[in-house]
Amino acid sequence: MLQRPRRGDPVWIWVLHGWEAFSWGLIALVTLITMLGGTPTDRKLWILALTAGLALCYVRVRTRPGARVPGGYGYLVVLVAVMGALSCLGDGFGVFYAVMLTQFIVFADSPRGAILFSGLGAVAITVGGSLREGGQADAYLTNSYSSLGVWAVAVVMTLLTPRALAQRDERAALRAELKSTQLELTEVYQRQGAAEERERLAREIHDTLAQGFASIIVLAEAARSQLTVDVERSAQQLQSIEQTARENLAEARVLVGAAPSSGVAPGSLAATLRRTLDRFTEDTGLDVTADLADLACDQPTRIALLRCTQESLANVRKHAAATTVGVVLSQGFDSIELEITDDGSGFVVEDSHGFGLDGMRKRLAEFGGGLTVTSSLGDGTRVLATIPLAPDGQE
Numbered sequence: 001m002l003q004r005p006r007r008g009d010p011v012w013i014w015v016l017h018g019w020e021a022f023s024w025g026l027i028a029l030v031t032l033i034t035m036l037g038g039t040p041t042d043r044k045l046w047i048l049a050l051t052a053g054l055a056l057c058y059v060r061v062r063t064r065p066g067a068r069v070p071g072g073y074g075y076l077v078v079l080v081a082v083m084g085a086l087s088c089l090g091d092g093f094g095v096f097y098a099v100m101l102t103q104f105i106v107f108a109d110s111p112r113g114a115i116l117f118s119g120l121g122a123v124a125i126t127v128g129g130s131l132r133e134g135g136q137a138d139a140y141l142t143n144s145y146s147s148l149g150v151w152a153v154a155v156v157m158t159l160l161t162p163r164a165l166a167q168r169d170e171r172a173a174l175r176a177e178l179k180s181t182q183l184e185l186t187e188v189y190q191r192q193g194a195a196e197e198r199e200r201l202a203r204e205i206h207d208t209l210a211q212g213f214a215s216i217i218v219l220a221e222a223a224r225s226q227l228t229v230d231v232e233r234s235a236q237q238l239q240s241i242e243q244t245a246r247e248n249l250a251e252a253r254v255l256v257g258a259a260p261s262s263g264v265a266p267g268s269l270a271a272t273l274r275r276t277l278d279r280f281t282e283d284t285g286l287d288v289t290a291d292l293a294d295l296a297c298d299q300p301t302r303i304a305l306l307r308c309t310q311e312s313l314a315n316v317r318k319h320a321a322a323t324t325v326g327v328v329l330s331q332g333f334d335s336i337e338l339e340i341t342d343d344g345s346g347f348v349v350e351d352s353h354g355f356g357l358d359g360m361r362k363r364l365a366e367f368g369g370g371l372t373v374t375s376s377l378g379d380g381t382r383v384l385a386t387i388p389l390a391p392d393g394q395e
Helices: 011-036 043-061 070-087 093-099 101-107 111-132 137-227 231-255 271-285 299-320 355-367
Strands: 287-293 324-331 335-342 368-376 381-389
Touching: 011 093, 011 101, 043 070, 070 093, 093 101, 093 111, 093 137, 093 287, 101 111, 101 137, 111 137, 111 231, 137 231, 137 271, 137 299, 137 355, 231 271, 271 287, 271 299, 271 324, 287 381, 299 324, 299 335, 299 355, 299 381, 355 368, 355 381
Parallel strands: 287 324
Antiparallel strands: 324 335, 335 381, 368 381
């Protein structure tokens, strides 16, 4: 039995069920006109009894769709018999076949069953109407033509309905699949966003807090070793420890959202790098030569190049055993270039898998830039960071 229409069903299905309800109104109207007309009383009683019986069967099937008696096909048997009897009892009841046509589709369990029972309905209407008209051959022929035309319409409707329902089910499946895919994509984006945020925080912690704590440890060890030898030098190192700790505290507040922006003070890129190099010279005693062009760039670019400088200097202090460091900031044809070199022990670039170099590459990649590291054992190291210029020449 075709179920009640639901949201997303084709318009055809809604019309089918709407006509089913409308047909009962027409039946009630025709029955009322017959009761008020000049039809003999005994026929009126039979017509009223048959119509009421058919209505009770319909209500039973609709309110108890799982009941076996009369059931969908049982109701169709009753419908065919009642239509044949009514067309025999009264003039004009043959139209019931056209009015009730949709019920063969609604209550049959298959297209084949709907076609079969609608065909039986056509036969019943033809026979009943012909008997009422005297059983002449001409009456049978005329009624057959009209019934056959209506039955052809029933066949077309029966064949279209499963196709419409199949399209409905296909669209429903596609909508469900689309919704599931959207949920999966949302979860993927959330996981990807969380992973990217963790990676960003790890890079920021490595480039700021971790380097600061490493500097504090080195300075503290140096100050302790020279405390009885060079008090003035130890005091200077303690002052550097205090300053580094304050800077780390500021960066920590930025990372946890307690500060509105990066702890890097505003200013020109050259001035920012100069302050960093002066601190490095003060803390390590290494000879640093700098050629810093006064370039204009925005704050994110300045911070990116500053972090690359800090990471490179931290690597020099921890690994290079160098005596001199060179820093060159310049503007190329289409990019800003930052070159940092040292005369230290060098390393095999292919064997280096540290977080620092990888973090520098990813940070520069966010600006469309890149990192080139050149080094070999005993020949020092050259780090070249580049960031493309904006179309107007300003980063």
